[in-house]
Amino acid sequence: MxxxxxxxxxxxxxxxxxxxxxxxxxxxxxxxxxxxxxxxxxxxxxxxxxxxxxxxxxxxxxxxxxxxxxxxxxxxxxRQRWETDIGQEILPDDGLDRVLGVVSGNDIRLIQQTAAQLDLAMVEKVAEAIAHAGRVLLFGVSSSAAVSSEMEHRLQRIRIPTWSRSDAHSALSDAALLGHGDVAIGISHSGRTREVIEVLAEAGSHGAITVAVTSHPSSPLAEVSELVLATASRETTFRAHGFAAIHSQLLVLDVVYVSVAQRTYERTREAFDLTVRAVEGHRLSEGES
The missing domain is CATH 1.10.10.10 (Winged helix-like DNA-binding domain superfamily/Winged helix DNA-binding domain)
Known part of the structure; x- marks a missing residue:
């Protein structure tokens, strides 16, 4: 970092x-x-x-x-700022060209910072655990819930038994049923979301491998987690830190997903072939409108 x-x-x-x-x-x-x-x-x-x-x-x-x-x-x-940053503040009467420049520049910089600080040895541990997991539970609230749902879709697509929850009661119930060989992943920019901390603590108490995805590697969430994946985040006008962290969170989890797919290559390739054929009839052919 x-x-x-x-x-x-x-x-x-x-x-x-x-x-x-x-x-x-x-x-x-x-x-x-x-x-x-x-x-x-x-x-x-x-x-x-x-x-x-x-x-x-x-x-x-x-x-x-x-x-x-x-x-x-x-x-x-x-030296880098002139390429990626035209200022953090967005005023009510700013044109869309400036809005686009601020938003895209900020996202590019955060993705670069996240990539530079990402602990690849930690990514490998997380991917290895997921590839051999009996069950994977993902949990986040607010904007992190959307990231959790996206990761659920990707892992399910390659036949990893995965559940994403955004309701704390459901997540706690699922966490209580996890055990050795299972994985629980909690996503929280601040690392201080009480519900996410409770879910990972519950999962860990039953022997599951716990993973925190957070911008604060010394946070309470990180402290209750066995493995920590750090993200970068910086707010701009109208985009608080939780919203600004979404692209960084997706980057980290996408690297994890690809690493899992590498470890389950034959199974993943077969799953892709089956799912592509299953939805093929719902795509318009060339020339159709």
Missing amino acids: ELLSRIRAEQADQPEALRKVAEVILANPAEAARSTIVDLAERSGTSTATITRFCRALGFGGYAELRVAIATETGRTA
Whole structure:
């Protein structure tokens, strides 16, 4: 995961003092990269010891290493931004050309960030578990429910016994019936949706493999999950974080789906042949209208 995305994702779960440091860095990363440790401590209302603790929590030996990492990332982002970003704000009287530019630029950038930070070893573990699962349960609410339903359709198409739920009671009932060798996947941008956390905790208590798809890898959902797939998200006007995360969530799950299909190649190919023939009569031929 890119450094600033990681700081943003972990910010809500940090102690107050470290959260203040994160806020100052995220507000102006370029300035933070130019600041001394004393400057950053003063601007965040903390101490130099807190800055050092913040650096170590991110895996850096000291503040000098953090400054270099921030400077490197902000420099790279500045070079890329002119290609993918014309600004985050959309005003009521903006034309559709600007709307299209903001929305598409944001989605492209988030997909790139998600791809760059995706743990492929974790994807392989998830795909392997799904390929051999007796049952797969998918659960998400609100916008995540649509992502869950799409993944259900894809896995069912290749003969993976999969159920998607958007109702918490139904999901909890299904989770209680899972066992060893089954998989439960919870989708939540924030990682703080109570119903999703409860469903994965229930599934895990019965021995199922639990998977979190979230933009916050240190969230409560991640803590109750055996495997975590991290996504990137950043809001624009009229698109709160949950909505902005949809494309990133779909990307991650699509990579998982293809990896499952690779592991079940013969079965998948046969399933595709059967389903294509089943619906062939409902497609218009060339020249029909």
